[in-house]
Each structure stands twice: as C-alpha cells, then as structure tokens.
Amino acid sequence: MPLGHLHGLVHNAGRENTPVKATLEAINQMQTDGLIGKYAIGGAVGATFYLEPAATVDLDIFVMLPSAGGLLTLAPVYAYLKAHGGVEQDEYIVLDGWPVQFLPPGSDLEMEAIEKAVATELEGVSTRVMTPEHLAAIALRTGRAKDHNRVLQFVEHDAIDGRKLQIILARHGLTSKWKQFEQKYLAGNS
Amino acid sequence: MSKPKLKARMRSLSFDEKIKILEKLRDRSRAIAASGLRGKSVKDGGTKAIKKNRG
Known part of the structure; x- marks a missing residue:
C-alpha cells in the first residue's frame, strides 16, 4: 500500500536507507501517486553530481506540479509528507534530517532544466539531476x-x-x- | 596527497559516494551546531567570541 510504504521510507524504520536515498524514494512515490510531475535535483546537491561534494544546507527539488483548476500549490505535497513524518520548517520540509525545498519552476529556464535533466541513480533509486549547463x-x-x-x-x-x-x-x-x-x-x- | 589532487579525486567519486560525504558533512555540521560552537570563526584565527552563550 503506497501510504505505508512511504511512512517506512520517511522514518527510515527497518531499512538501511541513507537519508537522501529515502527522501528520493519518497519523492518518487509521490510522483507515482500523481502528487507531483517531473522533478530534478538542482542547487548544491545537483552540482555535487558534477563537482566535489561541499557542505550544503538543503536538497533543492525543482518540481512540476499537476495543475488543478489553474492553481499550483505545494500544499498537497507538504500534507502528504507531513502525514508520514516530514516536519515543516520555514520554507523546508525536513525528511529524515534533510531539509528539502520543493521549488516549482519560476521561469522557462527552470522548466527547461527539469525537462532536460539527466536520469541517474542513487543507491539504486532512480532520480534526475539538472545538467551542469x-x-x-x-x-x-x-x-x-x-x-x-x-x-x-x-x-x-x-x-x-x-x-x-x-x-x-x-x-x-x-x-x-x-x-x-x-x-x-x-x-x-x- | 596534495589539496588539488584530493579535490580532483573527490570530483571523480560516484554520486553515491559524494552523497554519503554530504551526509557526513551535514551530521558534522549538526553536531557542531548542537555543541554551541557555531558562531566562533576558525578561518579568521578563531578570535571571534562565541555569540551564542552571551547573556
């Protein structure tokens, strides 16, 4: 059942998931369940894919949202994650210790970046990272x-x-x- | 190992390995924040007072 699976992922209970892996699994589950469309890792974690790792505050997830009556809102995403252990903190939702910022594309550039993102895997979990350009x-x-x-x-x-x-x-x-x-x-x- | 070589080696790590390092950096940052050391600069010679424990 999707909800139970997501709860276990977010709480890292009974699994040896690293936090980012668990977070990506949760995001993929939301995509499967239709709460979000395409997404791509951006920001410092996205840059880490191409550069050396450097300390960062959060995980930036640029995400296409399904439009319902023309209104785009992250409220369903936050509600979904909070119901399974995510903690809302300022502009972030903290999942397994990782502040995650969901960013709907604010421009054509960001929309294009999501569309053209590179498919990759993290510990066997499919995900997408923006291109370096x-x-x-x-x-x-x-x-x-x-x-x-x-x-x-x-x-x-x-x-x-x-x-x-x-x-x-x-x-x-x-x-x-x-x-x-x-x-x-x-x-x-x- | 020289710093440039270390940096080059870090860049060549897999995404999995890089994320593990990021997570360790985060754990360390959170430990430092919890210990009350945040606010004391090390890079400038460590002469700034610790702000958190004033008052």
Missing part, C-alpha cells in the same frame, strides 16, 4: 556570491560544455549577464 545558468541568473562561486567551479573544472551553455544563456536572455560575469571573474583567463 542548466545548473550554471540558474546560478548565474540567481547571482549571489555563492552562485557565482558555483559557476566558477563549473568553469574551472571543465564541468560544463561552453557551447551548450551559451545556447541556453542566449535562449533565456542571460548572455549579457554572462559577459558581466566573464569580465569580473574570468578576464585574463584564456
């Missing part, structure tokens, strides 16, 4: 110091395809922002 584009657009640092890491470690990145940036009106970034951080680096 989309992660870099989103970070560039967000523009905080830590986002710029992430873009720099992608560039410095050859983790992105420059041509693909430029196409994405152009499609989403971020070319000038990239030029400013390049001027500020990469000038003089050939």
